[in-house]
Amino acid sequence: xxxxxxxxxxxxxxxxxxxxxxxxxxxxxxxxxxxxxxxxxxxxxxxxxxxxxxxxxxxxxxxxxxxxxxxxxxxxxxxxxxxxxxxxxxxxxxxxxxxxxxxxxxxxxxxxxxxxxxxxxxxxxxxxxxxxxxxxxxxxxxxxxxxxxxxxxxxxxxxxxxxxxxxxxxxxxxxxxxxxxxxxxxxxxxxxxxxxxxxxxxxxxxxxxxxxxxxx
Amino acid sequence: xxxxxxxxxxxxxxxxxxxxxxxxxxxxxxxxxxxxxxxxxxxxxxxxxxxxxxxxxxxxxxxxxxxxxxxxxxxxxxxxxxxxxxxxxxxxxxxxxxxxxxxxxxxxxxxxxxxxxxxxxxxxxxxxxxxxxxxxxxxxxxxxxxxxxxxxxxxxxxxxxxxxxxxxxxxxxxxxxxxxxxxxxxxxxxxxxxxxxxxxxxxxxxxxxxxxxxxxxxx
Amino acid sequence: xxxxxxxxxxxxxxxxxxxxxxxxxxxxxxxxxxxxxxxxxxxxxxxxxxxxxxxxxxxxxxxxxxxxxxxxxxxxxxxxxxxxxxxxxxxxxxxxxxxxxxxxxxxxxxxxxxxxxxxxxxxxxxxxxxxxxxxxxxxxxxxxxxxxxxxxxxxxxxxxxxxxxxxxxxxxxxxxxxxxxxxxxxxxxxxxxxxxxxxxxxxxxxxxxxxxxxxxxxxxxxxxxxxxxxxxxxxxxxxxxxxxxxxxxxxxxxxxxxxxxxxxxxxxxxxxxxxx
Numbered sequence: 001x002x003x004x005x006x007x008x009x010x011x012x013x014x015x016x017x018x019x020x021x022x023x024x025x026x027x028x029x030x031x032x033x034x035x036x037x038x039x040x041x042x043x044x045x046x047x048x049x050x051x052x053x054x055x056x057x058x059x060x061x062x063x064x065x066x067x068x069x070x071x072x073x074x075x076x077x078x079x080x081x082x083x084x085x086x087x088x089x090x091x092x093x094x095x096x097x098x099x100x101x102x103x104x105x106x107x108x109x110x111x112x113x114x115x116x117x118x119x120x121x122x123x124x125x126x127x128x129x130x131x132x133x134x135x136x137x138x139x140x141x142x143x144x145x146x147x148x149x150x151x152x153x154x155x156x157x158x159x160x161x162x163x164x165x166x167x168x169x170x171x172x173x174x175x176x177x178x179x180x181x182x183x184x185x186x187x188x189x190x191x192x193x194x195x196x197x198x199x200x201x202x203x204x205x206x207x208x209x210x211x212x213x214x215x216x
Numbered sequence: 217x218x219x220x221x222x223x224x225x226x227x228x229x230x231x232x233x234x235x236x237x238x239x240x241x242x243x244x245x246x247x248x249x250x251x252x253x254x255x256x257x258x259x260x261x262x263x264x265x266x267x268x269x270x271x272x273x274x275x276x277x278x279x280x281x282x283x284x285x286x287x288x289x290x291x292x293x294x295x296x297x298x299x300x301x302x303x304x305x306x307x308x309x310x311x312x313x314x315x316x317x318x319x320x321x322x323x324x325x326x327x328x329x330x331x332x333x334x335x336x337x338x339x340x341x342x343x344x345x346x347x348x349x350x351x352x353x354x355x356x357x358x359x360x361x362x363x364x365x366x367x368x369x370x371x372x373x374x375x376x377x378x379x380x381x382x383x384x385x386x387x388x389x390x391x392x393x394x395x396x397x398x399x400x401x402x403x404x405x406x407x408x409x410x411x412x413x414x415x416x417x418x419x420x421x422x423x424x425x426x427x428x429x430x431x432x433x434x435x
Numbered sequence: 436x437x438x439x440x441x442x443x444x445x446x447x448x449x450x451x452x453x454x455x456x457x458x459x460x461x462x463x464x465x466x467x468x469x470x471x472x473x474x475x476x477x478x479x480x481x482x483x484x485x486x487x488x489x490x491x492x493x494x495x496x497x498x499x500x501x502x503x504x505x506x507x508x509x510x511x512x513x514x515x516x517x518x519x520x521x522x523x524x525x526x527x528x529x530x531x532x533x534x535x536x537x538x539x540x541x542x543x544x545x546x547x548x549x550x551x552x553x554x555x556x557x558x559x560x561x562x563x564x565x566x567x568x569x570x571x572x573x574x575x576x577x578x579x580x581x582x583x584x585x586x587x588x589x590x591x592x593x594x595x596x597x598x599x600x601x602x603x604x605x606x607x608x609x610x611x612x613x614x615x616x617x618x619x620x621x622x623x624x625x626x627x628x629x630x631x632x633x634x635x636x637x638x639x640x641x642x643x644x645x646x647x648x649x650x651x652x653x654x655x656x657x658x659x660x661x662x663x664x665x666x667x668x669x670x671x672x673x674x675x676x677x678x679x680x681x682x683x684x685x686x687x688x689x690x691x692x693x694x695x696x697x698x699x700x701x702x703x704x705x706x707x708x709x710x711x
Binding site: 048 | 680
Binding site: 013014016017019021022024025059061062063064068070073075084086132133134135189192193196197200 | 350354357358360361362394395397398400401404421422423427428429430
């Protein structure tokens with residue numbers, strides 16, 4: 001595993017979960033953000049808050065290369081700048097209005113976001129392909145234990161249904177962890193289905209463990 | 217065909233949505249469910265002693281279960297929506313129609329407590345709702361692995377329509393849909409169907425309407 | 436803030452056993468007394484002052500200096516008075532009022548009913564804090580409405596006036612197609628349960644002989660419930676009174692005046708004061 005925990009890049013979603021023209025909510029270091037993909041396929045990330053009235057932009061919609069807020073239709077470009085305010089269609093919005101663009105990279109089927117400007121590329125995930133993303137109501141340590149795997153940078157490596165898997169773990173809130181699951185590149189669709197089922201078992205065990213600890 | 221309808225009822229919306237998607241004619245008869253409690257009045261209890269809505273009346277036929285209404289509408293106007301005529305397909309459609317009852321009880325129960333002063337153990341309802349959403353997410357992920365979009369088979373069925381409303385309205389009961397990417401994609405596909413109609417809490421996909429900033433083609 | 440009047444229930448919905456609810460975090464019971472008159476009591480048995488008006492029971496945790504506002508237009512005997520019911524919303528009571536004062540969201544949230552693209556422009560209108568009445572007023576508000584009435588085939592430009600007579604109440608006056616020269620009255624009465632949770636009681640006084648009461652109720656419930664998913668997803672939940680956190684435009688003059696008026700009165704329940 002060649003993941004680098006010192007990397008400023010944080011894995012927050014799988015590419016396949018954000019087709020062209022869609023927006024999803026995500027959490028970057030406990031801050032709500034919106035990740036969206038333009039019609040042409042470009043991935044973008046910004047704060048999940050319209051600067052107008054604070055509405056979550058993940059409830060909005062993607063038109064062409066822009067993201068619109070569902071509340072008043074304010075439209076933002078890939079640089080985060082407000083391009084259009086429907087209530088004042090003839091006004092050019094001041095450059096100061098933006099939705100807090102973040103640096104984003106798409107690599108190995110994973111979408112990575114950085115809090116600050118970075119020069120480097122996200123770490124590579126050689127020999128792996130994305131499977132699915134799940135949220136565990138558990139701490140990363142409980143997931144490590146439940147998976148029977150070993151700790152690596154950014155997550156856990158384990159063997160499930162005879163296949164090498166990697167869990168990229170990201171704490172989103174206390175006892176809430178995003179888990180991006182990657183599997184060996186050569187895994188067959190049938191084995192993928194089996195692994196997906198087995199993951200639910202890991203989640204049950206990890207959450208059971210977390211609950212027990214909470215009760216104690 | 218007359219639907220005794222309440223604009224905020226997800227079960228009534230199922231039937232309105234089904235009719236809109238397949239182009240079936242439906243006459244709406246609004247019921248003052250809140251604050252008037254008309255569904256518990258003599259006239260409606262005479263139609264449906266259970267005191268629930270929706271109620272679908274077509275001639276002598278009176279239906280009070282939304283799943284039966286979906287089956288009836290599809291049977292009359294769009295038999296393809298009943299699923300393929302195989303034992304597996306028929307069973308899977310039934311499986312999801314029954315599952316939809318769990319969604320109604322859990323997600324719908326939480327929604328009533330959080331939104332309309334309903335009674336109930338909110339935490340227990342939310343826990344049951346999350347369990348159901350996780351099952352749905354896992355099933356839809358499996359469908360994606362097989363290249364599918366819908367719950368059963370190659371095309372949309374009454375199973376999808378039966379499950380969609382309470383799932384889409386889960387946030388009304390303070391149950392987040394954020395953790396479920398496959399559910400999100402499935403809902404998006406359903407919201408993109410020709411004839412789709414919205415209800416409060418379920419937004420339409422504005423991006424499907426012409427963009428006022430882009431001149432129409434040929435204009 | 437505790438001296439203001441707040442709606443706590445429908446007069447038509449009163450029962451002897453009563454309903455337990457909250458007013459600014461204080462548990463209260465709203466019930467019909469022995470004579471049928473409404474009573475509001477706190478958990479420690481204190482009886483609170485009562486006003487019965489606009490179909491609702493109003494109360495106050497403190498000692499209101501002035502009577503609850505009136506809506507003289509609503510007294511017209513030919514008006515249909517509509518108790519719309521209640522909807523609970525996880526938002527600041529002030530956010531609920533501010534949203535009610537806003538027209539620019541019509542094309543996106545009440546699509547094809549109160550507004551529709553490409554008719555999104557908000558023209559200049561007048562806003563004033565009327566010192567004598569101590570109320571916020573917006574007048575000459577015009578907006579393109581795609582379907583003004585069920586029978587209408589084409590859209591029309593509808594005129595609105597907005598009024599904030601108390602911090603968590605708002606009255607909307609809207610041109611009334613069947614009666615030119617008259618205004619329909621549509622109100623939003625908000626009961627603050629906590630700073631980020633409220634019960635909203637819409638109420639209407641309309642000139643409409645043709646539409647059934649149920650249709651009128653459903654229409655208003657439809658509109659308000661379309662707003663609910665917006666209100667529960669604004670960050671921060673509490674209304675920022677200081678400039679800087681949110682960016683208003685000319686279309687938001689009513690909101691700007693409302694926030695300023697709240698700040699002048701030190702009305703901070705449900706508000707955020709320090710810019711983050």
